[in-house]
Amino acid sequence: MNNAQEARRILRAHRYGALSTLSKKFDGYPFGSITxxxxxxDGSLLILISTLAEHTKNxxxxxxxxxxxxxQRDPHIQTQGRVTVVGDAQPEPEREKAGQRYLRYFPEAQTYFAMHDFSFYRIRPVAIRYIGGFGxxxxxxxxxxxxxDAEAFVQQEDALLAEVNARSSNALCRLLQQRHGISAMEAHAVGIDCDGLDVYHAEQTWRLDFPETAGIESITESLAxxxxATP
Incomplete structure (x- = not known):
């Protein structure tokens, strides 16, 4: 696995980041916010932000x-992996389509999504800095x-999720125990991509990576x- 794939996996595994924008009010000084x-x-980042927010104005x-x-769960900040994405944030024109996937991961954002002053912006990376640990x-x-295969995954994700959730609830609970030490009686998959799948349990989303990146033609085999898999 190369460092680009590792960086993408770290981004997929986490849900919050420090967003830095260039301040309109203070003449381009960096302005940070938790988002x-x-x-x-495709590896782009989707954010849902209010027109009233300072970072949106920026x-x-x-x-x-x-x-x-x-x-955020690892106290050893200096030695753990981290990723910085540098890119351009543009309004996402397909609001309903974006919202369908976003709200599976952030169901608590339904209230914000219903407000007309909240919009999706897509950050398309132009450069990525990856720190995988010391050295x-x-x-x-x-x-x-x-x-x-990004677009093919977009088209097939709903069908794949339906199949996994219909047949594999026990397997998802077992994997949560193996990978994250979580005892779960029920869990369901909310996302599937080339690097793995995301499982929602107890108001949190947990990442389950594939051993190798999957193409759309091999995704069924990778899921199986x-x-x-046995521990």
Whole structure:
């Protein structure tokens, strides 16, 4: 696995980051805010923000942003993996389509989504800085970061989720115990992408990575291997 794939997996595994925008009010000084985000199939980041928010005003004035994320549950900040995305934030035109996926991950955002002053913006990366730990510091090759089958995953995700959730609830609970030490009586998958799947339990989303990145033609096999794996 290359550092681009590792960086993408870290982004997919986490839900909040520090978003930095260029302040309109203070003449371009960096302005930081904590923002929920969702990594979409193509590796872009989707955020839902209010027109009243300072960072939204900044983005509308200058779309250049950066967002950094790390494992918020790990106290060893200096030695853990983290990723900084540098990119351009643009309004997402397909609000309903974006909302369908976003709200599976953030059901608590339904109230915000219903408000007309909240809109989706998509951060398209132009550069990514990946720190995998001590001595593992890289600027990511963006060609390696790109997902060739992204649109195919968009088209097939709902059907794949329906199949997994209809047949594999016990397997998801077993994997939560194995991977995260969580005892769960029920859980359901909310997202499937080339790197793995996301499982919702107890108001949190938990990441289950595939051993290797899957193409759309091999996704069924990758799911089967994950769900039937033994410790």
């Amino acid at each position: 929920p985000y969702l990594t979409d199939h 983005i509308q004035n200058d779309p250049r942003v950066s967002l950094i994320t790390h494992d 593992r510091i890289h600027w990511v090759n963006m060609n390696n970061y790109a997902v060739a 291997q994950l769900l039937t």
